[in-house]
Amino acid sequence: xxxxxxxxxxxxxxxxxxxxxxxxxxxxxxxxxxxxxxxxxxxxxxxxxxxxxxxxxxxxxxxxxxxxxxxxxxxxxxxxxxxxxxxxxxxxxxxxxxxxxxxxxxxxxxxxxxxxxxxxxxxxxxxxxxxxxxxxxxxxxxxxxxxxxxxxxxxxxxxxxxxxxxxxxxxxxxxxxxxxxxxxxxxxxxxxxxxxxxxxxxxxxxxxxxxxxxxxxxxxxxxxxxxxxxxxxxxxxxxxxxxxx
Amino acid sequence: xxxxxxxxxxxxxxxxxxxxxxxxxxxxxxxxxxxxxxxxxxxxxxxxxxxxxxxxxxxxxxxxxxxxxxxxxxxxxxxxxxxxxxxxxxxxxxxxxxxxxxxxxxxxxxxxxxxxxxxxxxxxxxxxxxxxxxxxxxxxxxxxxxxxxxxxxxxxxxxxxxxxxxxxxxxxxxxxxxxxxxxxxxxxxxxxxxxxxxxxxxxxxxxxxxxxxxxxxxxxx
Numbered sequence: 001x002x003x004x005x006x007x008x009x010x011x012x013x014x015x016x017x018x019x020x021x022x023x024x025x026x027x028x029x030x031x032x033x034x035x036x037x038x039x040x041x042x043x044x045x046x047x048x049x050x051x052x053x054x055x056x057x058x059x060x061x062x063x064x065x066x067x068x069x070x071x072x073x074x075x076x077x078x079x080x081x082x083x084x085x086x087x088x089x090x091x092x093x094x095x096x097x098x099x100x101x102x103x104x105x106x107x108x109x110x111x112x113x114x115x116x117x118x119x120x121x122x123x124x125x126x127x128x129x130x131x132x133x134x135x136x137x138x139x140x141x142x143x144x145x146x147x148x149x150x151x152x153x154x155x156x157x158x159x160x161x162x163x164x165x166x167x168x169x170x171x172x173x174x175x176x177x178x179x180x181x182x183x184x185x186x187x188x189x190x191x192x193x194x195x196x197x198x199x200x201x202x203x204x205x206x207x208x209x210x211x212x213x214x215x216x217x218x219x220x221x222x223x224x225x226x227x228x229x230x231x232x233x234x235x236x237x238x239x240x241x242x243x244x245x
Numbered sequence: 246x247x248x249x250x251x252x253x254x255x256x257x258x259x260x261x262x263x264x265x266x267x268x269x270x271x272x273x274x275x276x277x278x279x280x281x282x283x284x285x286x287x288x289x290x291x292x293x294x295x296x297x298x299x300x301x302x303x304x305x306x307x308x309x310x311x312x313x314x315x316x317x318x319x320x321x322x323x324x325x326x327x328x329x330x331x332x333x334x335x336x337x338x339x340x341x342x343x344x345x346x347x348x349x350x351x352x353x354x355x356x357x358x359x360x361x362x363x364x365x366x367x368x369x370x371x372x373x374x375x376x377x378x379x380x381x382x383x384x385x386x387x388x389x390x391x392x393x394x395x396x397x398x399x400x401x402x403x404x405x406x407x408x409x410x411x412x413x414x415x416x417x418x419x420x421x422x423x424x425x426x427x428x429x430x431x432x433x434x435x436x437x438x439x440x441x442x443x444x445x446x447x448x449x450x451x452x453x454x455x456x457x458x459x460x461x462x463x464x465x466x
Contacts, residue, residue: 082459130416131416134413134416137409137412137413138413140409141409141410141413144406144409144410145396145397145400145406145410148397148400148401148402148406149399149400149401150401151399154399154463154464154466157463158396158397158400158460158463158464161396161456161459161460161463162396162410164456165392165414165456166413166414168414169413172417
């Protein structure tokens with residue numbers, strides 16, 4: 001696998017690899033997004049307890065899961081960048097950070113919109129809500145730290161270090177519902193047990209989850225390509241590429 | 246080990262000469278504590294309920310105040326650069342920094358805790374819980390603030406950024422510490438929370454110095 005991965009550390013190869021990948025990712029992301037959301041928001045049966053407002057889970061749950069997934073991806077990229085000193089991995093960290101931050105914000109906002117009719121309050125100081133908010137601050141911290149250095153290289157490295165340190169928060173968010181036993185409901189989908197959700201609601205949810213993942217990959221590819229061009233703008237291959245267009 | 250002692254002596258000499266570095270955070274701690282009764286009202290029962298949170302938030306802020314200047318002078322006059330360039334292990338220097346920081350900002354807070362208990366009418370059970378959580382928690386505060394200072398040492402706008410980066414990492418500590426004091430104040434056992442605090446401290450003690458070393462190296466390279 002390393003033999004396959006290693007050429008991708010070279011910016012030029014990675015640029016073309018992402019270029020090849022992104023149309024496929026875009027098409028599949030948009031298709032699954034439309035399918036999952038139209039099916040989930042329009043055609044699933046109404047919940048017997050929560051009425052129609054439960055439908056927001058088709059946006060809330062995928063974005064919440066992927067807000068943590070994006071952080072994990074960012075932390076792995078950051079770890080790679082620090083241990084093997086790979087520049088492209090640093091750029092990947094900075095490419096993922098804003099996407100993850102937006103996913104976190106979507107999860108928080110849709111959660112609030114659901115919480116108002118269900119719990120009667122926009123916000124409660126519940127363990128999972130609070131730790132998701134901290135996740136948002138961690139994303140902001142990574143981005144702000146990168147911006148605070150006049151030397152881009154140092155900024156990118158330090159931001160990677162912070163991303164690795166902040167990954168401590170991931171297990172806290174994941175297990176907060178079990179540890180604190182608070183207002184937020186437990187996990188509905190588990191790998192090992194039978195899910196506590198009806199199959200007719202589960203399938204669109206899984207498709208939306210896939211859609212959010214593909215969307216993240218696509219946006220990361222696009223942002224990473226821009227970052228590579230920006231950082232390598234004085235290299236001959238970029239000049240050749242830009243000159244050709 | 247020898248170099249650790251040398252570095253620690255240097256830290257303590259510096260602290261003895263620049264008294265404002267450790268006196269100001271302690272005074273800040275006391276002033277923040279006196280602001281709370283003025284802000285929320287002097288009702289003794291309410292203050293007793295709020296005391297754990299107030300004490301811990303004041304401790305977080307005062308440690309943060311001391312953190313900003315931790316590496317600034319050593320960075321400006323080139324000590325850190327020389328250490329990295331000389332190929333010597335950075336670890337003794339970092340450990341001495343952390344120890345010096347705890348002795349100058351964490352330990353005074355532990356020693357001040359009887360005064361705090363007096364000011365907020367805390368009962369003896371809650372007081373001993375507060376002293377124990379401060380004793381276990383302030384080393385973690387020092388570790389994390391040294392980490393934040395190391396990360397931002399060459400940043401242009403260090404101060405406010407430091408708070409933004411480090412305060413989220415303090416949160417688990419805050420939760421368990423105030424849970425322990427709260428449990429003690431209603432007469433329940435709090436060994437569980439103390440054990441978690443101790444675990445957090447040992448975990449941070451094992452990993453944070455390494456992160457500090459690599460942050461310093463990144464900042465001077």
